[in-house]
Amino acid sequence: MFDSLILNTILFISILLATFCFMEFMANFSHRNVMHGFMWFWHEDHHRKKPKVFEKNDIFFVIFASPCMTLLISNLWFPSVMTAAIGFGIMFYGIAYFLVHDLIIHQRISNRFLRKNSYVQALIQAHKDHHASINKEGCKNFGMLYVPSKYFQ
């Protein structure tokens, strides 16, 4: 009993962390190929208009949250370490993405104190470069939490 609790905890944490990292690839991939692809009409206002309280781009949060909600809610009836860990991994990534992208970078709330941190500065610069183009094509840095090393110089 005790052993399986430890094993399950290790399994849970490993799957959760792996899911979190995998989500950075998923975010990068879908930002590049979907949001700057056939779904550009929902992402466009994020590149063209100044951030408002809500923008069309926010619909993506609902879309990306749904597999996570499905996994976590299904756990109420079918408990499983695997689906719970994946669900929480996606959820934590979603929270991190929202904090970093919407609150810190696009300053939906004021956060001057955070901007002294070098990772935060690199993160902001990398995403500003993403916004350098108001068009679907010619954008770089589609990921979010992983910042290319050149931004740290």
Ligand SMILES: [Zn+2]
């Ligand atoms: Zn974009």
Ligand SMILES: [Zn+2]
């Ligand atoms: Zn942005």
